[in-house]
Amino acid sequence: MSNKTKTSAIKDEATPARVPKLRFPEFREADGWKFIPLNRLAILAKQKNRDEKIVRVLTNSAEFGVVDQRDFFDKDIATQGKLEGYFIVELGSYVYNPRISSTAPVGPISKNKIGTGVMSPLYTVFKFKDDRGDFYEHFFKTTGWHTYMRQASSTGARHDRMAISSDDFMAMPLPAPSSDEQQKIAECLSSVDELIAAQARKVDSLRTHKIGLMQQLFPREGETKPRLRFPEFQRAGEWEMRELSDFVTERNEYSKEKVPLFSLTIEDGVTPKTERYERSFLVNDEAEAYKLVLPNDFALNPMNLRFGAIGRHSGTEKVAVSKYYNIFWCDDTVDSSFCELYFRSERMVAFYDDRAIGSLIEKRRVHFAAFLKFRIRFPRLSEQQRIASCLSSLDALITVEAQKLEALKNHKKALMQQLFPSPEDAKE
Numbered sequence: 304m305s306n307k308t309k310t311s312a313i314k315d316e317a318t319p320a321r322v323p324k325l326r327f328p329e330f331r332e333a334d335g336w337k338f339i340p341l342n343r344l345a346i347l348a349k350q351k352n353r354d355e356k357i358v359r360v361l362t363n364s365a366e367f368g369v370v371d372q373r374d375f376f377d378k379d380i381a382t383q384g385k386l387e388g389y390f391i392v393e394l395g396s397y398v399y400n401p402r403i404s405s406t407a408p409v410g411p412i413s414k415n416k417i418g419t420g421v422m423s424p425l426y427t428v429f430k431f432k433d434d435r436g437d438f439y440e441h442f443f444k445t446t447g448w449h450t451y452m453r454q455a456s457s458t459g460a461r462h463d464r465m466a467i468s469s470d471d472f473m474a475m476p477l478p479a480p481s482s483d484e485q486q487k488i489a490e491c492l493s494s495v496d497e498l499i500a501a502q503a504r505k506v507d508s509l510r511t512h513k514i515g516l517m518q519q520l521f522p523r524e525g526e527t528k529p530r531l532r533f534p535e536f537q538r539a540g541e542w543e544m545r546e547l548s549d550f551v552t553e554r555n556e557y558s559k560e561k562v563p564l565f566s567l568t569i570e571d572g573v574t575p576k577t578e579r580y581e582r583s584f585l586v587n588d589e590a591e592a593y594k595l596v597l598p599n600d601f602a603l604n605p606m607n608l609r610f611g612a613i614g615r616h617s618g619t620e621k622v623a624v625s626k627y628y629n630i631f632w633c634d635d636t637v638d639s640s641f642c643e644l645y646f647r648s649e650r651m652v653a654f655y656d657d658r659a660i661g662s663l664i665e666k667r668r669v670h671f672a673a674f675l676k677f678r679i680r681f682p683r684l685s686e687q688q689r690i691a692s693c694l695s696s697l698d699a700l701i702t703v704e705a706q707k708l709e710a711l712k713n714h715k716k717a718l719m720q721q722l723f724p725s726p727e728d729a730k731e
Contacts, residue, residue, distance in 0.1 A: 320334055320335025320336055320337055321335050321336050321338070321478070321724035321725075322335040322336065322724055323336070323721065323722055323723055323724040324720075324721045324724070325718075325721035325722055326484075326722075327484070327487050327488075327491075329487075330480075330481075330483075330484045330487070333480075333481065333484065335724075336478045336479065336480045336724055337478075337479050338476040338477060338478055338479065339476065339477060339479040340473070340474050340475065340476055340477075341429070341472070341473050341474065341475045341476075341477055342473035342474060344431055344432060344433075344477060344479070345397070345429040345430060345431045345432060345473070346429060346430055346432060347427070347428070347429050347469060347473055348390055348391070348392070348393070348396055348428035348429055348430055349390065350390065350391045351387065351388060351389065351390065351391070352386050352387055352388075352389045352390070352391055352421045353387060354387070355386045355387055357386070357391060357419065357420060357421050358386065358421075359371065359418070359419070359420035359421065360372040360373070360386070360389070360420060360421055360422070361392055361398075361415065361417070361420035361421065361422050362400075362422070362423075363398045363399075363400040363411055363413050363422070363426060364400075364411070364413075365400070365404050365406045365407035365410075365411040366406060368411075368413035368414070368416070369392075369398055369413045369414065369415045369416065369417060370417065371417070371420070386421055388424055389421035389422055389423060389424065390421060390422050390423075390424060390426065390428045391419065391420075391421055392415050392419065392420055392421060392422050392428050393415070393419050393430065394415055394416070394417075394418055394419055395414065395415065395416075395430060395434055396414070396415045396428055396429065396430045397412055397413065397414050397415070397428070397429050397430065397431070397439070397440075397443070398412070398413055398414075398415060398422060398426050398427070398428050399411075399412045399426060399427040399428075399429075399472065400412075400413075400425075400426055401425065401426075401427075401464045401465040401466070401467065402463060402464050403463060403464065403465060408449065409448075409449045409452040409453060409456075409465055410452075410464075410465050411443075412443040412448075413440075413443070414437070414440045427469060427472050429473070433482075436485055436486045436489040436490075437489040437492075437493055438485035438486070438488055438489045439477065440489075441488065441489060441492045441493075441719065442477065442478065442723060444719065445719050445720070445723050447478070447723050447724075447725065448475060448477070451475050451476060452465060452467065452475070455467055455471040455472070455474070455475070456471075478723065478724065488722050491718075491722070492715065492718070492719065492722070495711070495714070495715045495718065496715070498711055499708065499711045499712060499715065502704065502707055502708045502711055503708055505704055505708075506701065506704050506705050506708055509697070509700060509701045509704060510701060512697070513694065513697050513698070513701065514649065516531075516693075516694070516697070517644070517648055517649075517694065518649075518650075519531035520532075520690050520693075520694075521645065521648060521650065522542055522680055523650075524650070527541035527542060527680065528540070528541050528542055529542075532686075533686070533689050533690075533693075535689075536682070536683075536685075536686045536689070539682065539683060539686060541680075542680035542681055542682045543680065543681055543682075544678050544679070544680050545678065545679065545680070545681050546675070546676060546677070546678045547674060547675050547676070547677050547678075547679070548675040548676065549636075550633050550634045550636050550637050551631050551632075551633055551675060552631060552632055552633075552634070553629065553630065553631045553671065554594070554595070554596075554597070554600060554630040554631060554632055555594065555630070556594065556595040556630075557593070557594060557595060557626075558593065558595045558621070558623050560621075562595070562620070562621045562622055562623050563575060563576075563620070563622045563623070564576045564593065564622070564623055564624075565596065565616070565622040565623065565624050566624065566625070567602045567603075567604055567612055567613075567614055567624060567625075567628055568612075568614075569607065569610050569611045569612050571614070572613075572614020572615065572643075572647070573596065573602050573614045573615065573616040573617075573622070573624070574614075592625070592626055593623035593624060593625060593626060594623065594624055594625070594626050594628065594630050595621060595622075595623060595630070596616045596621065596622045596623065596624055596630055597616070597621055597632070598616060598617075598618060598619055598620070598621075599615060599616065599617075599632060599633075599639045600615070600616050600630055600631065600632050601613065601614065601615050601616075601630070601631050601632065601633070601639075601642070601643070601646070602614060602616070602624050602628045602629070602630050603628060603629050603631075603669075603671070603674065604627070604628055605629060605668045605669050605670055605671060605674075606627075606666075606668045608655045608659070608668070608669040608674070609652065609655040609656035609659045609667065609668075609669060610652065610656075611647055611652045611655075613646050613647060614643065614647065615639060615640075615642070615643040617643075629671040629674070631671075636684065637681065637684065637687060638684060638687040638688045638691050640688075640691035640695060641687035641688065641690055641691040644690070644691060644694055645679070645681075651679075654677070654679075655669050658673065658677070660673075
């Protein structure tokens with residue numbers, strides 16, 4: 304163990320007990336929490352996969368935790384003949400991945416909850432001597448151990464990976480309240496996790512329902528009308544084939560005034576830049592670098608149209624987007640909300656991809672002139688509006704449920720900050 308870590312470990316053993324800001328009633332009069340080195344609570348796993356008896360390769364993802372490598376990468380990264388040096392990871396073991404990311408600034412520590420497998424020796428694997436609950440699984444989702452990792456890691460390490468020895472890692476001080484308090488905290492946070500998982504399933508179910516509904520409300524390839532129609536349109540006949548140039552007009556205008564800067568994303572369409580860029584408004588010397596977008600205008604990225612980079616500006620103010628986008632508006636023979644749903648549908652994305660041109664895969668694009676020549680089927684305006692209203696209502700429901708999911712996640716995050724003491728919460 305390095306002198307730096309020895310000093311740190313001794314300091315932590317002598318540190319006054321810490322008290323979380325929020326405690327369950329039965330523990331409010333209990334002593335503060337002591338911090339104990341990980342090497343006194345857990346055993347470092349060093350068993351190698353001799354003779355390659357185990358072929359199930361696991362990985363530790365910052366987002367998903369311990370998962371099968373094949374499922375995570377959609378292929379096998381490690382191959383037979385190279386697994387003898389891999390560590391055996393038993394069910395219930397913990398795994399530290401030294402690779403850092405925006406969601407795991409010192410690398411993630413996750414519990415193996417899927418079964419025995421093997422992992423790269425680049426990972427650190429350990430198992431608690433007393434593992435009656437998930438207290439430490441929840442603790443490792445906090446930032447309470449990050450400061451130690453930064454102090455104990457070596458300087459000059461790779462920018463994307465923490466460099467810390469096994470001894471220094473195992474000297475990490477961990478909170479050690481009584482077993483009963485650990486269990487109470489773990490049960491509380493696990494119940495919140497169950498609520499979050501249930502809400503996430505609800506959101507996923509609604510999104511899946513929307514995809515299925517759209518497949519029914521829009522004609523399939525080679526068909527002239529949808530398989531599902533609202534009662535008032537069941538006798539309305541076939542959808543009319545229309546060329547986009549019949550009702551689409553390009554807008555090539557540049558702003559002469561101060562307007563908000565927006566971007567175009569595949570996920571969210573036309574969206575503000577304020578969260579990703581320091582400057583959120585167009586300035587005079589950039590006037591020729593950004594195009595003007597009016598309410599209900601559409602923007603498409605010809606390079607990424609085949610991935611769904613097209614969207615409508617649903618706001619009420621003028622905005623500006625990159626000059627490399629094509630901006631257009633639709634006349635009053637079509638409903639703009641309906642067009643947005645149609646243009647961003649899975650079927651249309653596949654349509655764009657089929658018609659993209661370019662000798663290099665990464666440079667294939669859909670030129671705007673070609674986009675205008677596309678012929679697709681449209682119903683009457685009243686049916687467009689009915690479909691748009693239905694799907695917009697479903698979108699609103701999805702948004703509400705997604706906001707509930709985000710609120711639950713934020714609630715858990717705040718709860719964890721209260722249930723685990725910070726270094727400042729010392730009890731003299």
